[in-house]
Amino acid sequence: MSLNWKEIDLVLSELPLVGCHVQGVVQPAFDTLALYLYRPGRAITLLLSLTPNGCRIHETSRAIKKPAKPLRFEEFLKARVKGARIESAEQLFEDRILRFVLAKDDEVTYLYARLWSNAGNVILTDTAGTILDCMFRRPKKAETTGGVYNPIQPDKPSKRQFEIRELPGDESFNARIDSWYEGHEGTLSLESLRLDLDRVFNQKESKLSSLLSTMEKKKEEFADGDRYRRLGDVLTANLYRMRRGDAWLEAENFHEGNAVETIRIDPLLSPQENAEAFFEKARKARTGAVELEKEMAEKTLELEKIKAEYERMKRVEDPFVLERFLRKAKTAPQQVERKYPCLVFRSGPYTFLVGRSASENDDLLRHYVKGFDIWLHARDYPGSYVFIKTVRGKSVPLDVLLDASNLALFYSKGRTSGQGELYYTPVKFLRRAKDGKKGLVLPTQEKNLHVRLDEARLKRLAESAEGL
Numbered sequence: 001m002s003l004n005w006k007e008i009d010l011v012l013s014e015l016p017l018v019g020c021h022v023q024g025v026v027q028p029a030f031d032t033l034a035l036y037l038y039r040p041g042r043a044i045t046l047l048l049s050l051t052p053n054g055c056r057i058h059e060t061s062r063a064i065k066k067p068a069k070p071l072r073f074e075e076f077l078k079a080r081v082k083g084a085r086i087e088s089a090e091q092l093f094e095d096r097i098l099r100f101v102l103a104k105d106d107e108v109t110y111l112y113a114r115l116w117s118n119a120g121n122v123i124l125t126d127t128a129g130t131i132l133d134c135m136f137r138r139p140k141k142a143e144t145t146g147g148v149y150n151p152i153q154p155d156k157p158s159k160r161q162f163e164i165r166e167l168p169g170d171e172s173f174n175a176r177i178d179s180w181y182e183g184h185e186g187t188l189s190l191e192s193l194r195l196d197l198d199r200v201f202n203q204k205e206s207k208l209s210s211l212l213s214t215m216e217k218k219k220e221e222f223a224d225g226d227r228y229r230r231l232g233d234v235l236t237a238n239l240y241r242m243r244r245g246d247a248w249l250e251a252e253n254f255h256e257g258n259a260v261e262t263i264r265i266d267p268l269l270s271p272q273e274n275a276e277a278f279f280e281k282a283r284k285a286r287t288g289a290v291e292l293e294k295e296m297a298e299k300t301l302e303l304e305k306i307k308a309e310y311e312r313m314k315r316v317e318d319p320f321v322l323e324r325f326l327r328k329a330k331t332a333p334q335q336v337e338r339k340y341p342c343l344v345f346r347s348g349p350y351t352f353l354v355g356r357s358a359s360e361n362d363d364l365l366r367h368y369v370k371g372f373d374i375w376l377h378a379r380d381y382p383g384s385y386v387f388i389k390t391v392r393g394k395s396v397p398l399d400v401l402l403d404a405s406n407l408a409l410f411y412s413k414g415r416t417s418g419q420g421e422l423y424y425t426p427v428k429f430l431r432r433a434k435d436g437k438k439g440l441v442l443p444t445q446e447k448n449l450h451v452r453l454d455e456a457r458l459k460r461l462a463e464s465a466e467g468l
Contacts, residue, residue: 002055002117003177004162005094010173011058012098015044017089022081022102026064027074030323033122033135034064037086047178048113050120050135054181057098057113059174062182073122073135080109080124080132093153112149123149193322194314200329201310208303215296222292225285230255231263232278235271242271279434340368343384343411346464347403350396351389354411355439361385362439371428374401375443376408379421383412385439387427405451406458419452 003011016039024036031051037044047060084104091098100111109132112123121143122135129150137144167176230253235242238251247267252258265274316322341363343354353368355361364387369375374388374396386408388396405422414420425446433440 002053003057003096003115005091005096006162006164007173007177008057008091008096008098008115009094010164011177012089012091014172014174015046015059015089016042017044017046017086017100020044020086022084022086025074025077025082026066027071027135028065028067030071031120031135033073033077034060048115048122049181050115050122052117055096055115055117055120056177056181057115058177058181060178061175062178073133076133077124080104081111084109092151094157095151095154097151099151112151114151125149193326196326197310197313197322200326201306201313204306205303205310208299208306212296212299212303215292215299219289219292219296222285222289225282225289228278228285229282231261232275232282234261234263235265235275235278239271239275242274244268244270276434280432283432283434340364340466344466345403345407345461347400347461349391350400350403352404352407352461353387353389354407355385356411358437358439365427365430365439365441369427371426373427374404374424375427375430375441376404376422376424377443378409378412378414379423379448381413381420383408383414386411401449402451402454403457403461405449406454407461409451409453410458415453419450422449422451423447424449 017037020037020039020042022035023038026034026036028034031049033048035046035048037046045060045064047056047058047064049056081102081104084102087101087103087108089098089100096115098113098115100113102109102111108127110125110127110129112121112125114121114123120136121138123143124132124134125148126132129148131143131145131147131149133145134143142148164173167173167180169176169179171179233255234251234253235249237254238249241251242249242265245267246265249263249265250260251263253261266277269277313322313325316325340353342356342360345352345354353364355364361384364385369387369389372390374390376386376388377383384407386404388400388404390396401424405424408422409415409420412420423443423446425443429444429446430441431444433442
């Protein structure tokens with residue numbers, strides 16, 4: 001149960017807060033704050049709680065348990081408001097927003113407590129409304145140091161009618177609230193955290209399950225790989241019956257007991273190119289199926305780990321442990337530059353990738369380069385593949401092309417001659433050689449370039465090298 005605005009007004013009316021000095025600050029939980037106040041003849045422990053479905057303010061007679069390690073906001077308030085005098089304490093606009101005006105030495109600050117379930121916060125500002133710090137930092141709402149917080153009156157008053165609820169006992173309203181929450185606050189806090197835990201894990205599980213479902217459909221497509229090979233055989237046997245521009249071929253499928261089959265073909269390709277396209281689909285299905293099985297096994301294991309972690313976290317009783325886990329789970333991982341499994345060189349905004357073996361060349365082609373990246377290779381010598389990672393919206397300058405060409409010649413058998421021919425083309429114009437060695441490709445639309453090794457250029461590139 002959260003307090004409504006009438007109950008908050010009653011709490012404030014019972015407490016002589018104006019004139020009290022802040023003698024201490026304790027943050028016993030991530031969503032709870034206690035202020036130790038004193039005025040001659042009266043000591044008050046004022047509890048502020050932002051627990052969802054349990055937002056409240058009241059005096060408490062219970063001992064406040066200190067955390068093993070002081071929290072950030074507690075330490076901040078100790079430095080800024082300990083010793084301050086409360087000049088005024090009021091609720092604004094009947095909207096469950098409290099403002100305490102605090103004076104310390106020559107400084108005046110405003111301490112706001114917004115007692116809204118799932119949107120509560122405690123914020124300290126200067127008199128202009130500039131935020132000094134918050135219990136919960138929320139950059140998207142500008143509730144962070146340097147932001148501005150000046151509560152404004154709602155455009156329309158709430159239509160809901162509120163009344164002060166009857167609580168057992170004949171003490172003050174503050175005392176009755178304190179007694180009621182004594183048996184409920186830990187449960188309320190844990191319940192809200194566990195609901196949050198459910199949401200976090202449901203999102204993770206749903207995302208992975210959806211991905212596995214997509215992979216399962218892809219697996220079914222790869223299962224047709226052998227069919228593509230058989231159709232390629234049929235096309236090869238019927239090349240003499242096909243013409244460029246045909247969209248269909250009707251022929252006997254000798255793999256299926258000579259049953260007549262209608263096969264869709266590409267009218268833009270020659271008969272031989274159409275047959276090769278079916279064989280290429282079969283090869284991709286074979287290699288893709290192996291990679292897909294491996295990735296599906298990894299994702300299935302990841303899903304099992306998530307489910308096991310969820311079961312473990314559901315048994316946690318310490319709200320601090322749950323809160324820390326949820327905060328970490330919701331924090332987006334920082335974007336880290338992808339590490340390449342090869343030699344890496346830089347030239348301005350351009351990155352050069354140099355494969356050191358057939359396996360690295362193949363890995364780069366499969367996972368690290370895209371269609372518009374540039375591939376270079378020595379024409380008459382065995383050697384490394386060199387890729388230029390292109391910059392979106394920019395063509396590759398000649399000087400960058402010469403840098404990459406020097407690397408391609410240097411990391412080939414042509415290095416000893418000091419010069420040689422190279423060819424280059426965008427990655428999208430590379431085709432894997434049929435039944436060729438790992439990483440072997442056949443370029444199309446390639447261009448030639450004659451290069452002499454430039455020692456100064458190679459030295460500059462060496463200074464930017466990674467992976468050597």
